[in-house]
Amino acid sequence: MNKSAFRVATLALLSALSGHSFAEGQGHVRVVWEKHDVVINADHTYTDTVDLKFQAVDQGGASSLGQQYLSYQRGRQALDILAAETVHADGSVVAVPEQGFKTQDGMLGGVSMPENQLIQITFPRVSPGDAVHYRYRFTRKETDLPNGMSMQLGFDDAVVHDNVSVRIDYPAELALQTDVVAMQPHQESAEPGRKRISFSYANKTTVTREGGETDGWQQTPHVYLTTFADWKAVADAYQSRANEKAAVTPEVQKLADDITSGVTGQRQQASALYDWVRRNIRYIAVYVGAGGMVPHDTATILANHYGDCKDHATLLEALLRAKGIESSQVLITADTRTYKLPSVPVAGWFNHDINYVPSLGLFLDSTADLAPFGVLPETDLSKPVLITRDFNGVRNTPVGSPLRDRVVRRTTIKIAPDGSATRATDIIGFGIAGMTNRQFLDSIGGDKLHEWASRNLAESGMEGDANLELLPQTHADESGYRLTQHIANYVDQPEAGTLGFVSAREGPISLGNILTRFQLPQRTRNFACSGFGVDDEVQIELPNTMHVVYLPRDVEIQRDAVSMSARYSQTGNTVKLVRHFALDTPGASCSPAEFAALKPVMKDVERATHGRLVYVSGDAAAAEAMRSGKSAVASR
Structure with missing residues (x-):
């Protein structure tokens, strides 16, 4: 679906900032000013005259500002560039020459979209300390929907803004509604039969984004406006x-x-x-x-x-x-x-x-x-x-569910006396995890599975060969594959060491990545926390020359939306882990208060995922002595 035309008003700024991250401070680009003069007509059409001046703080900023892009839909909209120039740090001004403007038809999915016009502005000689300045008038000649209009103007608080102003002039008979955050309102007079509202904003420091945050727009400075009465309209x-x-x-x-x-x-x-x-x-x-x-x-x-x-x-x-x-x-x-x-x-x-x-x-x-x-x-x-x-x-729409959106991983690791091993992991995804598995396999291509598996093994630092194959599908929402690895250097400590219960691949749901969301000391904004489930079964078969002297303790965690269990067992030279994890939240987004409540239990979960067995090689009697408490190694 085509997003409404407010995107045009912010496209140049987004282009300038793309590819850059900002910490607290000045960043790569400074917004000297951004001014919007919006005039709404009685038929809900409107014009927005935009005046923008961005300053390059460093070379990264200069590179990003050198080209700016604007777009509009021919026929339904119009866009007139009123000025475009480079303002050097010494105050000299160089106008963009005629050849600095290029207009082309949009291309989407290999299909030409001549209604969608893209204008590229190339500014001459932009260096750190210089600024680009341009003005344009965007005109919406037809509304997206009958009997109403909407517009969204947002100002990224990860960038310094010296001066932002928004003025909206509209017919008095229109019932204009606004959603405004962090903008200073101002009183202005208007012509008879019309009303006028205006807002301003400035910030001297930038905000550092919190990883995985959701609904950040609620705190980000913005002006949203509409003439629709309600969502039913x-x-x-x-x-x-x-x-x-x-x-x-x-x-x-x-x-x-x-x-x-x-x-x-x-x-x-x-x-x-x-x-x-x-x-x-x-x-x-x-x-x-x-x-x-x-x-x-x-x-x-x-x-x-x-x-x-x-x-x-x-x-x-x-x-x-x-x-x-x-x-x-x-x-x-x-x-x-x-x-x-x-x-x-x-x-x-x-x-x-x-x-x-x-x-x-x-x-x-x-x-x-x-x-x-x-x-x-x-x-x-x-x-x-x-x-x-x-x-x-x-x-x-439905929420994520640990019963529906889950991954099942079954791993067998058979270790040979020389330290080599064969590790095979079945990764079966259900619901969204099944979709992710299909996307993963589709991205590789059916004739490249072995090549991908071998390259993946080499990139992990292990020597050997590997293969990837599809598993039969038994349910419509299921998709699975098997990754088999023949590893020459799986055990690199022949006398004694530890072994983790590690699958060949995490698959569509990375519990480790999700746990990193809880490493922040605190959160001030909502964050992603959709429900999911992970079921693991890992079986390690040891050779007769390797003896287990320690197994991790069983774990049982059940608090609020989090549940986890881990069971370790040993039969002869075979050790087994069966682990279940589920996050069952009422929605896909959690609040800072929910983060504070979940953080302690997620720390416990993280510790529980690091369980490793301890083994010694060689003399079985020595191993038995260690298990019975005659050494410093803890027993179960």
Whole structure:
């Protein structure tokens, strides 16, 4: 789905900052000023005259500022560049020459999108201490949705801003609503019949981002504005334009009948239709057409065999209706950072469109071509959404679940007397983890599995050979593979040492990476904490010359949303670990208070994942003496 035009107003700044990280202090780029003069018309169209001046603090900043980009949708929008120049540190000014402006058609998924125009501005001779200055006027000639407009202006507090100003002039009869954070309001007079509001912002130091944070927009300085009355008005406006596009035409009816030939039952037919759309309609992330938030009709979609999310949702809705299965399109923000809605109904908040089937209680996202029927990608989970047909309040998509979204790892490690070993790990993902497994295997390619496995082993510092193979699929939401490694140098301490219960690969869910989110002393912003499960079984077969003198103690942890158990056992020369971990949170985002509550238990979990056995080689009697307490090594 096409995001609303406010992106144009901030695109240059985002481009300047891309690829750079900022710590507290000045950063690479300084915003000398950013000014927005917004004039809204009675028909909800508007202009935004933008004046920007960015200063390069260092060479990194100078490199990023040398080229700036603006975009607009031809026909529905207009963009006029009013000035563009380099301002040197000594005060001299060099205007961007004519050849410094280049305009080209947008390209998406290999498809030319002439409606989407991209303007590149190349500024001459930008060095540290210099600034780039440009002004442009963005005009929205048509609204994305009827009877309302929305706009979002955000100012990244990871960058120093000397002066930000936003002035909004609008007809008095329009009921304008705003969501404003960290901006200073100002009183201004306006012409008769109109109103004017303005805000300013400045910061001298930057904010360091917290890893894995979510809904950071709630603290980031911004001005969101809208003339829609509520979320129902947004849903109704979208539905008013999308409804006719999902009509059941003779072509759609025939296709639906062909796809479901021999398939009985509503769920089975819905699954067949969903699978056909996700496999046969190529997804293009943004498809700008007659309207940024209006899908194409089914005839166009079927003729092209490609489309954006709106087109996917429209075609699937029509096919379902052809078989008597009612559904609705759903507006959603698809990412892993945004789990709340603004306080005002901003239509441009949503960047994606999926389907909801009330009779099955299922959300479906056919743009996720690796997602089996009934499984949503992680970017769609735990999200507030607008079900646009017969809107009945903001709903939420399902949350991540340790029962549904989990990984099962089964590992056997057989160690030879010379220290070499064969390690084989089966990694089976369910739900989102199954999708991630499919993406991983798809990224390698079926003819490159052995090559990838061998390279992966070499990069780990181990010598030997390896192979990767697919496992048979026994459930629709399951995907698994086996990584087998023949390692020449697995045990590098022949006399005594420790061995970890380590799989050949972590797979789609890295418990270690998730635990790092709890290493911060504290958090001031929400963070990602979606539910998931990990089941591990590791079996180590030792040669007769190696003797276990210590096994880790069993672990049982059950606190709030966290549960973990680890059981160690030994039969002869075979040692086994069975470990279960589950995080069962009510949503995908947790608060700083929840972080403080989870941090201690996650520390316990982290310690419990480091269990290692201790072994000695050679004399069995000496090993038995150590086990019986005649040495400093602890016994179980």
